[in-house]
Amino acid sequence: MEIMAGQSHARPVLFTVDKTKELEFKDKYYTRNYLSFMAEGFLYAFAYNLFSTSNVLPGYAATLTDNAVLLSLLSVLYYGPMYISSIFSVLFSMNSASPKKMGVLVCLSQRVGLLLITVSSFLIGRVSQPLVIAFFFFAFTFMNVADGISSPIYFNMTGSMIHKNVGQFFGNYSMIGSVAGVLGSLLLSYLFGAKGYPDNYRLMFSVGVVFALGATGAILFGTMEYPDRRPVGKRVHIQDLPELFRDCFRDNPGFRNYTLIYVILGAADFAMPFYILRLAEKGGLASNVGLMSFVNLASGIIANWVFGKIADRKGTFSVLVISTFCGLLAALTAIWNPGGVLSILCYILISFATCGSALSNNMACNAYAKGDNTTVCTAASKLLAAPVFIAASLGSGVLAQKTSMTAVFALAFVSYTVGFILSLTRSKRKG
Numbered sequence: 001m002e003i004m005a006g007q008s009h010a011r012p013v014l015f016t017v018d019k020t021k022e023l024e025f026k027d028k029y030y031t032r033n034y035l036s037f038m039a040e041g042f043l044y045a046f047a048y049n050l051f052s053t054s055n056v057l058p059g060y061a062a063t064l065t066d067n068a069v070l071l072s073l074l075s076v077l078y079y080g081p082m083y084i085s086s087i088f089s090v091l092f093s094m095n096s097a098s099p100k101k102m103g104v105l106v107c108l109s110q111r112v113g114l115l116l117i118t119v120s121s122f123l124i125g126r127v128s129q130p131l132v133i134a135f136f137f138f139a140f141t142f143m144n145v146a147d148g149i150s151s152p153i154y155f156n157m158t159g160s161m162i163h164k165n166v167g168q169f170f171g172n173y174s175m176i177g178s179v180a181g182v183l184g185s186l187l188l189s190y191l192f193g194a195k196g197y198p199d200n201y202r203l204m205f206s207v208g209v210v211f212a213l214g215a216t217g218a219i220l221f222g223t224m225e226y227p228d229r230r231p232v233g234k235r236v237h238i239q240d241l242p243e244l245f246r247d248c249f250r251d252n253p254g255f256r257n258y259t260l261i262y263v264i265l266g267a268a269d270f271a272m273p274f275y276i277l278r279l280a281e282k283g284g285l286a287s288n289v290g291l292m293s294f295v296n297l298a299s300g301i302i303a304n305w306v307f308g309k310i311a312d313r314k315g316t317f318s319v320l321v322i323s324t325f326c327g328l329l330a331a332l333t334a335i336w337n338p339g340g341v342l343s344i345l346c347y348i349l350i351s352f353a354t355c356g357s358a359l360s361n362n363m364a365c366n367a368y369a370k371g372d373n374t375t376v377c378t379a380a381s382k383l384l385a386a387p388v389f390i391a392a393s394l395g396s397g398v399l400a401q402k403t404s405m406t407a408v409f410a411l412a413f414v415s416y417t418v419g420f421i422l423s424l425t426r427s428k429r430k431g
Helices: 019-028 030-050 056-064 068-084 086-095 099-123 129-161 166-194 199-222 238-249 253-280 285-314 316-336 341-367 374-402 405-427
Strands: 002-004 014-016 230-232
Touching (some): 030 199, 056 199, 056 253, 068 253, 068 374, 086 374, 166 199, 166 285, 238 253, 238 374, 253 341, 253 405, 285 316, 374 405
Antiparallel strands (some): 002 014
């Protein structure tokens, strides 16, 4: 029997599979694969929390430089490479007969990025500060390129092995990750209280790398993939991608409408690296990193649960209405910057905003995909958002340096407000 890896006018790859034997194989190894992915989810969530791009890495970068333009590059080098590199995830996922091998290979490259960031912390005090900064930004970019490629491929890999109770699987996967995140945030708080700079970052990053490699090992040695999946026909090449991307928007108003809002929200996220720095003005940065990591994690658990319920009942645009409203409130709070409990509220609000944006992206790219081209829709939306986001992020750094962070949050407020109005309008329409 033939299973199509993607449907478009651009000659998708076909794979020949004996469906009966494949189903028997998946049933035989279902429990083993399930538990292996749970182990991977725990280990990687713990590691990722120690390399958090929301608070840990911006805080770490702030110890290396106080240049606002350089700090704004964190957003550029996070979203830009991640979005643009998603092109390769399309090619890899549509052409690979072994989702597991491709997934492990790409995820290992992301672990190399984590290792390089760790190396940068050991260079502090041993080489010149500009060299440390340059090395860190290189490592950060490398990690994000690999992350942009690996994320769609990872979900393609899980889909090739977990064939039943999928909703329950992802619910448990998120729960396991949340538990690991709590433990990671506790370790963060301990290290920032018990260790001095830069030993706290050195130890923290080293532990994160070990856990991340353990996560890859859980997949490599724990999961079993159906071995007899043979590709036939023509491969998809990079010159086929424009037509594949056009197919995502052609006669697809729902996805077009969503992508417009997603691009605007990408511009609103340019203020993300500045939130932890803004809140640190009312207290020590070291004490804020561990606390805000925990707040971000706990808020994310609640946000995903709430938005999941809303999404099932009301759809993608309803999630965007609430998350963009949370974003504009967070920007207003950051402008005010009252300190204390309200600063924590600001972090809760921005966590709801980012979780809603991420969840709606996963939902939209699946709901509006035609055939089995989810990775193509994901890449298309990210590629359109990347130029706007990069330009806005660079502008925010210059703005913060020439004026103040208040101006940056004012622009974020405007972006979230526009996104809120468009989301509210679209939520009342079909498609």
